[in-house]
Amino acid sequence: MKIHRLSEQLASQIAAGEVVERPSSVVKELVENAIDAGATTINIDVRQGGRESIQIADNGQGIVAEDIETAFLRHATSKLTAIEDLNAIRTLGFRGEALAAIAAVSQLTIVSRAEGADAGTRLVLEAGVMVNRETVGAPQGTVIAVENLFYNVPARLKFLKTAATEKRLIDEFVTRYALAYPQIRFRLTHNGRITFQSSGSGQVRDVLVAIYGPEITRQLLEIGDWRLEIDEDTNLQSPIPSSRSPIEVTGFVGPPGVHFANRGQITLFVNGRWVKDTQLTYAVIQAYHTLLPSGRYPLGLIFMQLPPEDVDVNVHPTKTEVRFRHGKAPFGTVQRAVRQTLVADAPTRQMSAWALGSMDGGESPGWMGSLSQESFAPEQAEQADLALSWLDDLDDEGGETAVGQTQLPLDTESQLPIMRVVGQVGASYIITEGPEGLFLIDQQAAHQRALFEQLQAEWAADRVMVQTLSTGTAVTLSPSQAKLLEQFQDAVARVGLQFEAFGPNTFMVRAVPKIAASADPARLLVAVVTELEQSKGMVEEVGLVTAVCQTISLRSGQALTTAQMEQLIHNLEKCADPFTDPQGNPTFIYLSVAQLAREFGKI
Numbered sequence: 374m375k376i377h378r379l380s381e382q383l384a385s386q387i388a389a390g391e392v393v394e395r396p397s398s399v400v401k402e403l404v405e406n407a408i409d410a411g412a413t414t415i416n417i418d419v420r421q422g423g424r425e426s427i428q429i430a431d432n433g434q435g436i437v438a439e440d441i442e443t444a445f446l447r448h449a450t451s452k453l454t455a456i457e458d459l460n461a462i463r464t465l466g467f468r469g470e471a472l473a474a475i476a477a478v479s480q481l482t483i484v485s486r487a488e489g490a491d492a493g494t495r496l497v498l499e500a501g502v503m504v505n506r507e508t509v510g511a512p513q514g515t516v517i518a519v520e521n522l523f524y525n526v527p528a529r530l531k532f533l534k535t536a537a538t539e540k541r542l543i544d545e546f547v548t549r550y551a552l553a554y555p556q557i558r559f560r561l562t563h564n565g566r567i568t569f570q571s572s573g574s575g576q577v578r579d580v581l582v583a584i585y586g587p588e589i590t591r592q593l594l595e596i597g598d599w600r601l602e603i604d605e606d607t608n609l610q611s612p613i614p615s616s617r618s619p620i621e622v623t624g625f626v627g628p629p630g631v632h633f634a635n636r637g638q639i640t641l642f643v644n645g646r647w648v649k650d651t652q653l654t655y656a657v658i659q660a661y662h663t664l665l666p667s668g669r670y671p672l673g674l675i676f677m678q679l680p681p682e683d684v685d686v687n688v689h690p691t692k693t694e695v696r697f698r699h700g701k702a703p704f705g706t707v708q709r710a711v712r713q714t715l716v717a718d719a720p721t722r723q724m725s726a727w728a729l730g731s732m733d734g735g736e737s738p739g740w741m742g743s744l745s746q747e748s749f750a751p752e753q754a755e756q757a758d759l760a761l762s763w764l765d766d767l768d769d770e771g772g773e774t775a776v777g778q779t780q781l782p783l784d785t786e787s788q789l790p791i792m793r794v795v796g797q798v799g800a801s802y803i804i805t806e807g808p809e810g811l812f813l814i815d816q817q818a819a820h821q822r823a824l825f826e827q828l829q830a831e832w833a834a835d836r837v838m839v840q841t842l843s844t845g846t847a848v849t850l851s852p853s854q855a856k857l858l859e860q861f862q863d864a865v866a867r868v869g870l871q872f873e874a875f876g877p878n879t880f881m882v883r884a885v886p887k888i889a890a891s892a893d894p895a896r897l898l899v900a901v902v903t904e905l906e907q908s909k910g911m912v913e914e915v916g917l918v919t920a921v922c923q924t925i926s927l928r929s930g931q932a933l934t935t936a937q938m939e940q941l942i943h944n945l946e947k948c949a950d951p952f953t954d955p956q957g958n959p960t961f962i963y964l965s966v967a968q969l970a971r972e973f974g975k976i
Contacts, residue, residue, distance in 0.1 A: 393474050395533060396423020397542035399519055402471035404550055407431035409465050414558045419543055422536030423522060432514040435487040438494045447473040465646055477501040479522045485515040500525050551580045552674055553642045593625040596714045620679045622710040627672035629664040638672040643684055648695050656704045660711035662915055665957040675707055789946045794938045801929040803938050810965040817927050818954035823944040824922040825955045828888060832918055837869040838887035845881040846894040850902060852878055857905050865901055868917045892925040900924040919955040
C-alpha cells in the first residue's frame with residue numbers, strides 16, 4: 374500500500390484516544406482546566422453516565438474572545454511558552470491536548486466570558502470542526518457542554534462500560550479533587566439529581582464528612598506537617614521543622630479498625646495533582662504492617678508537596694503518572710509519616726466490654742466487632758520493654774527456666790482479660806474461658822505475635838540479643854539471591870542474623886537471634902532472603918523481623934501441655950497489639966455467652 378499522510382481530522386480522533394478514554398476522562402480534563410483558571414465554584418452535570426452529555430460550569434477567569442477558537446487547536450495552551458517550562462510545571466494542565474481531543478470525538482458547545490469583558494462568546498463544534506460562533510450575554514467563567522461522546526468513533530463507544538460504572542468513576546474523580554481543593558465549591562449531579570456537594574469552606578474534614586460520613590471522619594488521624602530533607606546522595610535524613618525541606622507530607626489516614634477490601638481508598642496527590650503511583654500506595658500499606666487483617670487495606674489521603682523541578686509529570690497524556698527525581702525518597706517519606714501518625718495518635722484497641730452488654734444485646738459482627746476502637750496503646754511494640762518467656766524455655770514438667778527472661782514492669786496493663794485455659798482443639802487452637810465468653814486462640818498466630826514484639830523491641834533499641842553458633846552453617850543461594858543478600862547485609866545483621874561469604878554464592882551463618890537459638894540457621898537465612906526478594910528493593914527491617922518470627926514460631930498440629938498453653942496466653946497478654954499476628958491475621962476469635970445462647974436457640 375502507498376504511504377500517505379492521515380487527514381487532520383482522523384489524526385485528531387486517533388490522538389484523542391490517548392487523552393479521552395471514557396466519560397470520566399472528559400470530566401477530569403475539564404475540571405482541571407477550571408481549577409487552573411482560578412474557579413471557586415465548579416458544577417458538573419452528567420447524564421446517562423456521560424454518554425448523553427457532560428456539562429462543566431465554572432466561575433474562573435474565562436477565555437478571551439480572540440483565543441476561544443485557538444483553544445481547540447491541538448497543542449494550544451497558555452501554560453507553557455518555552456521548553457524550560459517543562460522543568461517546573463505548576464499547573465494541572467499544560468500539554469494543550471485535552472480540549473482538541475474532546476472536541477474531536479463529540480459535539481461540543483462552549484460559552485465563555487473573560488474577566489473584564491463586556492460579553493461572552495458561544496462556540497459550537499462537531500468532530501472538532503466549528504459550526505457556529507456568536508457573541509452572547511454570559512456571566513464570567515466558562516461553561517462547556519459535551520454531547521454524544523464518541524458518536525463518530527463507534528469502535529470506542531462500544532467498549533464503554535455501563536452507565537453505573539461510568540458514574541462511579543466520575544464520582545471518584547470529583548470527590549478526589551474536592552479533597553485536594555477544599556476551598557472550591559463542587560456540585561455533581563447525575564440525571565438532574567445531586568449526588569455530591571462540597572461547601573468550599575477550605576476545611577478538608579468538611580469534604581471528608583460529605584464523602585465518608587461523620588462516623589468514619591471522626592476516626593481519621595491527621596498527618597502532621599511532616600517534612601524531610603534530602604542530602605546530596607538522596608539519603609533521607611531526620612524530620613526537620615524548617616519550611617525549606619523539599620518533601621512535605623500531610624493528609625489523613627484511617628485507624629487500623631477502618632479497612633477495606635481493596636486499595637481504592639488510598640488517594641495520592643503530588644503538588645495538588647491526583648496521581649496513580651504503585652510505590653507510594655505500597656508505602657501507605659507498608660506503614661500498616663502487622664496492624665491490619667490479611668487481605669484488607671487502609672484508608673489514606675496523602676498530599677505530597679515538593680519542588681516542581683523534582684517531579685516529572687510529563688510521563689503520560691493523562692498526566693496521572695509521575696516520576697520523582699530522588700528515587701525512593703518519596704516512598705520513605707510517606708511510609709514514615711503514616712507510620713509515625715499511627716504510632717503517635719491512633720487510638721488503642723482495648724477489650725473494654727467483654728460482656729458486650731452495651732453492644733446491642735450482645736451482637737458481635739466478628740472478631741473485630743468485639744473490640745472497642747477507643748484506644749491504641751501510646752507505647753508501641755518498637756519501644757516496649759516486654760518480658761516474654763518462650764515455650765522452648767519450658768522444661769518437660771512445664772517449669773520455667775530463667776534463660777533470656779527479663780522482668781515485666783509492674784504497672785504494665787494487659788489489653789486482654791484474664792483467661793482460663795480449657796484445652797486444645799486439633800493441636801492448633803487453644804480454648805480459653807474469659808469474662809462472659811469463650812476465646813479460640815490460634816497458637817501459631819499468637820506465638821508469632823509474641824516473638825515479633827520481643828524481637829522488634831530489641832531491634833528498635835539496637836540491642837538484638839544474638840546466639841553465636843559453635844559451628845557455622847553453610848547455605849548456598851542462587852546468584853541473584855547472593856547479590857541481594859550482600860547488598861542488604863547490614864539490615865540483616867541488625868535483626869541478629871550474622872553471616873560471612875564462604876565461596877561463590879555460599880554464606881556461613883555465624884550467629885542467629887537468641888530467641889531463634891534452637892531454629893535451623895539455614896531456614897532462617899532462606900526466609901530472610903525470600904523477604905528481600907518479595908520487597909523488590911523497598912526493604913523494611915520490620916519485614917525481616919516478621920520473616921524470622923514466622924520461621925521459628927509454633928506450627929499448627931503441635932500438641933502443647935497445659936503449662937505451655939498458659940505460658941503462651943501469658944505472653945500474648947503482655948503484647949502491645951495482641952489482636953493480630955505480624956501479617957494482620959486475627960490471633961483469636963471471641964464468642965460471647967449471648968452468642969452461644971443464640972446458637973443453641975435460647976435467645
